Amino acid sequence: MAQTGHLTAAPAAPNIWAAMPLKRRVMWLRIALLVGIVAVWEAVAASGLLFRDVVPSLLTVGRSLFDIVTKPDYKVTLGGSEIWIPEFYRHLWVTTGEVATAMTIGGLAGLVIGLLLGTNPFLSGAFERFLYYLGPTPKIIFFPIMIMWFGVGPGSKVAMGTISCFFPVVLSAAAGVRQVESVLIRVGRSFRLNSWQMVTKIYLPAMRPSIINGVRLGLGVAVIGTLLAETKLSNQGVGFLIINSYSTFDMPRMYALLMLLFMVAIGANALVGRASRG
Amino acid sequence: MASRAFFMRQVVPILFGIACLLAVVVAIELLIRLGAINRFIVPYPSEIAGSFKRIIVEEDVPARFLLTTGEALAASLMLTVVGISLGALLHRMHLLRLATETWIAAVASAPLVLMYPLFLVIFGRSALTIIMMGFVSALPPVILKTLEGLSTTRVVLINVGRSFKLTPSQLYWKILFPSALPTIFVGVRLGMIFALINIVGVEFLINFGGLGQLVNELAERYDLPGTYAAICFVILVSVVFFIVTERIERWLRPGT
Numbered sequence: 001m002a003q004t005g006h007l008t009a010a011p012a013a014p015n016i017w018a019a020m021p022l023k024r025r026v027m028w029l030r031i032a033l034l035v036g037i038v039a040v041w042e043a044v045a046a047s048g049l050l051f052r053d054v055v056p057s058l059l060t061v062g063r064s065l066f067d068i069v070t071k072p073d074y075k076v077t078l079g080g081s082e083i084w085i086p087e088f089y090r091h092l093w094v095t096t097g098e099v100a101t102a103m104t105i106g107g108l109a110g111l112v113i114g115l116l117l118g119t120n121p122f123l124s125g126a127f128e129r130f131l132y133y134l135g136p137t138p139k140i141i142f143f144p145i146m147i148m149w150f151g152v153g154p155g156s157k158v159a160m161g162t163i164s165c166f167f168p169v170v171l172s173a174a175a176g177v178r179q180v181e182s183v184l185i186r187v188g189r190s191f192r193l194n195s196w197q198m199v200t201k202i203y204l205p206a207m208r209p210s211i212i213n214g215v216r217l218g219l220g221v222a223v224i225g226t227l228l229a230e231t232k233l234s235n236q237g238v239g240f241l242i243i244n245s246y247s248t249f250d251m252p253r254m255y256a257l258l259m260l261l262f263m264v265a266i267g268a269n270a271l272v273g274r275a276s277r278g
Numbered sequence: 279m280a281s282r283a284f285f286m287r288q289v290v291p292i293l294f295g296i297a298c299l300l301a302v303v304v305a306i307e308l309l310i311r312l313g314a315i316n317r318f319i320v321p322y323p324s325e326i327a328g329s330f331k332r333i334i335v336e337e338d339v340p341a342r343f344l345l346t347t348g349e350a351l352a353a354s355l356m357l358t359v360v361g362i363s364l365g366a367l368l369h370r371m372h373l374l375r376l377a378t379e380t381w382i383a384a385v386a387s388a389p390l391v392l393m394y395p396l397f398l399v400i401f402g403r404s405a406l407t408i409i410m411m412g413f414v415s416a417l418p419p420v421i422l423k424t425l426e427g428l429s430t431t432r433v434v435l436i437n438v439g440r441s442f443k444l445t446p447s448q449l450y451w452k453i454l455f456p457s458a459l460p461t462i463f464v465g466v467r468l469g470m471i472f473a474l475i476n477i478v479g480v481e482f483l484i485n486f487g488g489l490g491q492l493v494n495e496l497a498e499r500y501d502l503p504g505t506y507a508a509i510c511f512v513i514l515v516s517v518v519f520f521i522v523t524e525r526i527e528r529w530l531r532p533g534t
Contacts, residue, residue, distance in 0.1 A: 029373055029376075121291075122294070125288065125290075125291025126295035129295065138516065140478075141479075141482055224389045224392070228479060242392060246395035251399065262388040265389050
């Protein structure tokens, strides 16, 4: 006999959110956050709470970004033929060149001195303290000296990048040498390796994580040092483009440039990070 | 015997380092006097040493020092309150943490100080721009270290708290926060150092404020000994700041 008179509760609606796999929930939350940020941005842009154009619509920023990376407004001569490219790439090329030169000089100097300090306790006791304390000083204050020494051209920017990246690399390298397992060093000695072979066959391969970590930190500060120098005194480079947008109050362009710059910097950092894991 | 070994191992290298530094200074002085180094590019070290008193008196260095210190303290205070609060919030809301932790780490690697022209437009050429720049660029490490400190609290401590039937608030203030404090301070210290670096940097770049502006002004006047002396002074301030915060960190983390 069928039971009557009882209201059986309808089966509870499955909680879709709770049942969703964690990864998908994280993805949806990220999307929601991004939508929220865009909505708040657009609301502030449309509200008139701030001076006009201080917070431009993201659409305007997007358009500016598109123009920066696609609008051909600079003539380049390649193999006798003339081609037009967006001027941004010329400036990006200049900054990349300055940062790469700075990383080469500062990174190599940091590596060599780090190896010396790491392998020699006396030298480490004598000089590492100075490097350790000089590391966190604001390097941009050296810019007036760099201008006097290397001029107003790219040389002073390279010098700024070099002194910025030198400290993290040298300290990481020195710490890395001390972390090399003594058994590896003994193996090298038992094979009667000379100093050069010890460095290239034992120390450098064993120090790889420390070196990459130093390069990663060094790259970040070299980019900052070079770009800040460009914003202070330059007529080329991404830093110059940013400060030029400020001078002409072209806010959408400034936002677009900052976004591009952050994307490049974060991408470069992620690449070095991936290299360290690979 | 042990004290002699200590002297040889610890003190002699330090004395050697200082002696080398002094030798370099003397060598530069000699090279300038011999004309090997242009004195209009590198001034005499003796002249730089003599400029300290002049810039301290004429350029009102104490007031500038206080201004920079004040800006750094304001930024540090904001960093501590906002950074720790956000870190605690992310620790409490696991899903939000999973969604945003990599973003914060990415922001930490971005050259945020390059946003100073934007801050100039928003806040004007004022101390607020400098403070906000110091605050924003130093915030990510405080958040990340707070999160790390709270997450690495030993489970046994949390279980002890639960066995005493502590409320979530008591559990946080009596167990989680004290246990995470040393790691949180590492983040706050990193943040304070970043803030000081960026504050002096932005002062220099926008020619406004304390010590950073001093370097810029003296350089623009082509007062070479004064510029070098001001740079030495900024380095001295940074080093003292670094040593003090390092001592506090060691006090909080005796094992390190």
